[in-house]
Amino acid sequence: MSTIKLTVNGKAVSADVEDRTLLVHLLRENLNLTGTHVGCDTSQCGACVVHIDGRAVKSCTVLAGQAAGSNVTTIEGISKGDELHPMQAAFRDNHGLQCGYCTPGMIMSSIDIVNRHGGKLDEETVRQELEGNICRCTGYHNIVKAVLDAAGRMKVSQAAE
C-alpha cells in the first residue's frame, strides 16, 4: 500500500491504494469519478483517456503511483459549472455519441488534438489522431464533425478569455 497524492480537477487529493492500482481505478473507485471508463483492458480503446499534466493518456495504462504529484483532469473537470466545455457542447450538437460509453475518452483525446493543432486542424488529422479511441456506435462521422466544430468554438472561447 502507498499513499498517493495528486491533483485531480484542480483539487489536491490523496488515496491509500495498492501499488498495482491503475490510475483509472483510483479515479473511479477511490474518488468516485466514474466518468472515466474502462472499455477494453488492453490499452487500445481509449475510453479511459484523461489528461496528465495536460497530455491525453490512457489511465488504464498508468499506475496510480506513476501519476503521483501530477495534475490530472478527467471528463468531470472540464465544464464550468453548468456550462459545457465547447468540446462537450459540440458533441451534443453534432450527435457525436450514441451509447456514450466511449464519449469521455473521445472528448479528452479531442481536446488534446485541438490544443496541439489549433486552427490548422483538418478532417484527415482528426481521423488519424483519434485512432486510439474506438467507438462501436457512431461510425465516427459525427465525432469527426464535432471535433472540427469544437476546434472553431475553442478558438473563439479562448479569444474571449
Added chain:
Amino acid sequence: MYETTYHRPSSVDEAVALFGKGKEAKFLAGGQTLLPVMKQRLAAPSDVIDVARIKELIGIEPTGDGIMIKAATTHYDVATSGTVQKAIPALAYLASLIGDPAVRYRGTIGGSLANNDPAADYPAAVLALGATVKTNKRSISADDFFKGLFSTALDDGEIITAVSFPVQAKAGYSKFNNPASRFALTGVFVARTPAGDVRVAATGASQNGVMRVPVIEAALKANWSAGALDSIKVSDSGMLADIHGSAAYRANLVKVMAQRAVTAAG
C-alpha cells in the same frame, strides 16, 4: 495484475540499486507494453522501478556527428523535436507513427529498445542508422544489440541511458500498419552513409525480430533508387506468418516498403 511494489528512484544509480534488491524486478519506463502485459498476468515483477522521471534520462542533444536521445524521452517528444526533425527527419517521422497519440505521450525510446518487440518501429531505425545504445555500463553497437525476439544484449539490471544516432547521407522509413494494433505489419528503414554504404533494416517481418536485408542493401548500393529493387526477390524463409499475412506476403512487403522508404529518403 498481480501484486507488485512500485519505486520511483531519482537517479540511474538508485534505480540500479533498487533493481538489485528486488527478487524479480523490472524497469518501468512509459509502461505502454509492460503494464498491458502485467494486466494480462503474463508478467509478474516483484518490483517495478519507474525510470521515466529520472532527469538525466530525458532530453535530446545534438552531438558532433548526429544526435543523442536519452532513454526516457517519449515518442511524442522525439516526433516533435526540432533537433530530430532537422538532423534525421526520418527518425522523427518514425516516432510519429508509433501506436496512437496517447501511447506516444508515454512510451519511450529506451523502453521500446529494451523490449525489442519484433514489430516495434525503433529497432529498425537503430539498426539501419547504425546507432549506438548507451547503458549504465557500456556502449553497444546496433549490430550487437538485438538478439532475436524480445531479446537484447542487455544484462539483468543493465539500463539503457541514451541512444546516439549518426546523421547519414540519406534516411527514410516506410511502415505498413497492422490496422488494429498499429504495430508494423512490416516496416523498413533505409539509410545511406556518407561513404556510400547502405544499411536496410526491416521490422515486423522476421521471426527473429528486426533484421538487415542484404539483398536490398546490395541493390541500393549499386543504384540508390526505388526502381533498383523492381527485380529483387526477398526470401520468405524465416518470415513471420499469421492471420494478418503469410511469409511470402511479408517478404514482398519488405521490398515494397523499402522502395517507398527510398523514395521518401530522396
